[in-house]
Each structure stands twice: as C-alpha cells, then as structure tokens.
Amino acid sequence: MLRYITKIREISERLLKEGKVDMVIGFRKGTMPMMNEPCFINKPEGVDSLVWDSNCGINLANYLTDRKEKIAVIAKGCDSRNIVTHIIENKVKRDQLFIVGVPCKGMIDRHKIASMFEEEIIEVAEEGNIVIVKSAAFEKRLEKSEVLQENCAVCIHRNPVIYDELVAEPVKEQTETDRYKDVRRIEEMQVEEKNNFFDNLLSPCIRCYACRNACPLCYCPTCFVDESRPQWLGKSIDPIDIKTFHLLRAFHCAGRCTDCGACQRACPMGINVRIFTKKLEKDCFELYGWESGLSLEERPPLDTYKPDDPDLGI
Template structure:
C-alpha cells in the first residue's frame, strides 16, 4: 500500500508540475480512523497530502461536473465507470480529464465496524495482510477485512478501472459473487411492498443519497419543484418517501454503476442498495446493458428495444 501511495503522489506532482492538469482530485487522511476524505490538490507540493487505503470510499466522479479546468482524478473501478457514463451523457469532456486508475481491493464499511464495536471508541487501526486490527482504550479486535467491506464491494465485478490514462498498482481480482438481490426477488409483491415501506419509513428526506450520486445531475430535481409539487414540503410520510426513491431510481436507470454511494450516504441506514441493485439487474436483463463498461455502446434508453423481450418482475 505504501508503494501505491508513493506512486500516486509522484504521478499527481508530475501532472501538476508539467501543467498537464490544473487540479488533482484524490483523498487525504481524515480526522477519524478508517476515514479518508476527498481533497483538491492544485500545487505540486500539496501532492504529499494524497493517500490511499480502505477508507477511500467516496465516488470522486461526483466532483467532476461544471469544472472549467483540466482535472486529474484518482479513480478506482466504480469511479472510472461513473466517469465513463458522465462522458457518454455529455456531462464532462473526455479531453478535460486525466484518469489515474487505481485497482481496488474494496472499502471498509464503518457502519459494520461500529456494529462490531457496539459503542466502544475506535482509536487506532492496523492493516496486516487480509486482517485489520481495531484498537481502543481497553480492547483489541482482530478481524478479516472481507467481513467489514461494503456490500457494494462484495458484489463488485469491476474492481479495476475500465477507463484510464495512467494505471498504477497491480490489477485486483474479481473474487466476490453477485447474488445479494436474490432474496428480494423471491418475495411476493405484497412482501416487497411491506419491506420497502418498513425501510423507507425511516427516511427523513435529507436527499443525501441524491447528493452523493454522481449520476443525479439534473439542474433541478423533481423533489425540489413547487410547480407542480410532487412531494409534500411540510410533512414526511412513507408514501412520499417511496415515491421519491422510486423516481430517483428510475431516473438513473442505465446510468447507475452500482457504486453504493447513495447507500453509504444515508444517515438512517436505509437499505437503498436493494433498489439500485434490482434496477441495475433489470437493465442488464431487459437491455443487455451494463453501465460504465463500454464508451462506444449507446445507453439503453437511447437505443431501440423489442417490446416482446420486456417482462414484469
């Protein structure tokens, strides 16, 4: 990991020194264990702030739109897929971005860590091969990293960047299965409805999921409209919550790269990824399309489809 961090810093410094880019988007150390935060590097000497590790969970593609300068970006697999889709959707220009590809071994889910620690304060962490040591004032926990990865990482089929200008590090292998939606699909319509109502009853409509998603790029969201008014502004109810999430998911159909950013951003711990993962699977089955893997392939909603192939599930 240290060699990879060194390579990231040297690459960013060189790009800025040679005026290849005006800005590098990456990660720096956060203030808490297992937390790296997005950072914006504009001077070559600032490249020493850049880090890489199991806490670099944000999808940095979310910061690319509406920028006039040429940008270098540290991109793991899901970031690169989001960048590819943004290019296809004419939201960013391919010529204005330099993609520094980084193989991804998965990102640690701090919510899983918090559940494991059950209120105990985490002070320090240490990575040892495929294990992580969690340390506090009166405890030491040694646990497999695989047990703490985000669910989106556990089903990731593209851990390596699909689009890049510079590639650093050794390629990561695909080692996880993609079956976490099966239990939801076996439910009856009534059971699905009951499950979604139960989950979305906790929604406070903070729109963190929308803000975290690089594919939610409407200039004005329907949820913010007052004429017509789609959602109640004065009160929260589960029907409006379900309507908001359903429309949000439909709006990113064919663009969503299943990065899990919406799920991670939710402060209420709502299972949003079941909705996104189901939509991604349906798009694959109905249109034979996987978002963010082929720059030359037309988005599914821009291509003709045979209606006889459509099924209801």
C-alpha cells in the same frame, strides 16, 4: 497500500509539475476513522496529503461534474465507470481528464464495523487482508472480507475501465460473486412481504437527500422532488412520499448506476438504498445485456432501444 500511495503521489506531482493538469482530485485522511475525504490538490507540494486505503469509498466522479479545468482524478473501478457515464452525459470531457486508475481491492463498510463495537472507535488500520480496529480500551483484528462494503463484495469491475495510467498491476476480478442475491430474495417475496420489507427499510429515512448528494448521477440543477409546476410529490416525511422519492430517484439512475455504493455509504441512517438501484441494475443486465459505464460509445439503455427488446405489453 504504501506502493499505491507512493505511485499516486508520484504521478500527481509529475502532472502538476509538468502543468499537464490544474488539479488533482484524490483522497486525504479524514478527521474521523474510516472517513477519508476527497481533496483537491493544485500544487506539486500538496501531493503528500494524498492517501489510499480501504476507506476511499466516496465516488470521486461526483466532484468532476461541470468542471472546466484540466484534472487528474484518482479512480477505482466504480469511479472510472461513473467517469465514463459522466463523459457520455457531457458532465466532463475526456480530454480534460488524466485518469489515475487504481485497481481496487474493495472498501470497508464503516457502518458495519461501527455496529460491531459499543465503544467509540478511535483508529482503523490495515495490514494486508486484516483490518485492525482500535478503541481506547482494545484492539481487534478483523478479516477484511468480513467487513467489505456489500457492493464491493459483489463487485466484478475492480479494475478501472478507463485510465491514462495505472498505479499498480490490475487485480484479479472477482468471478464467483452472486451479484443479485439480495434482489432475488425480495423478488421471491409475496406482495405483502415486499411492502413490509420496504416500509421497514425506509422507516428511518429522514429525507436528508444525502444519498442523492453523494451520487455522481444526481447532477440535475433541480431535482424532481423540488418540482413546483405542480408540486406533485409531497415534501414531507410521509412514508408514501419517501417511497416515491426513492423509487423515482432509483429510476433516474436506471442503466446508469455502477453500484459504487456512495448512496448507501452516505446515508446517516444506514439505510440500504442500493437495494432500489440494484433491482434496476439486474433488470438492465438481464433484459438488455447492459452494464453501465463500460463503453464510451453507447448511451445508457433508456436512451436507446432495440426493435426486439423484451416486451411486457399485452
């Protein structure tokens, strides 16, 4: 980790000094454990606050939207894929960016760790593949692989797909992962089971839109939930309105979502909202051979077609 941090600081300092960029977007230590925060550094002397560890799950592409200055951005695999999508969708220009690629070894799931302990966690540290969780009373050592974010556990694009400089040699990509196990589990359910599953899943939702706000894809000036001509979708926490919201939000991410996990990470109620986008990700892959954010040449699958696409029509 230390090597990563040194390199990130070194590159950032150089870029700022040489005036190549106006700003570096990276992570700094958060005030709460396991909650690193995005930070915006615009002076060479500020680079010392930049950090890197397994708590950098926030997708920094989200902070590039509609920016006009020259920016260096620290990007792990999923961030880089969202940057690609951002470039395709005119949210930022390639030549504005200096992408500092970080080969990623996965982020840890703060909800999961928090739920493992009754007491308040005051510090979380890392030693190689071991995560050390400390409270006032105890210190516990966990295997990182046991506490990875679910999306990181099945990630097959840990290395940035687009970058100007890498902070380290690429890591080995995971090849043995079963990416769609959870989707298949639902697909195999009967209709009633599916309904119960999703009703239960969404019952804690308070419709705070944290998932939407954390998502780099949700950059519309006005979200469909706020459409007023007519207001076809209720704004209440009626379960159907909530389900409709999640359904359509996911649909808007179809073929664009990189499974970065930002939505799930952001949810204060710990809802696995990825389960919606995951289904679409699976379908886009299986039906159209598409994985989002890998190519600057192609637009997402709903912006294009092939004459011999699979057909559900009668």
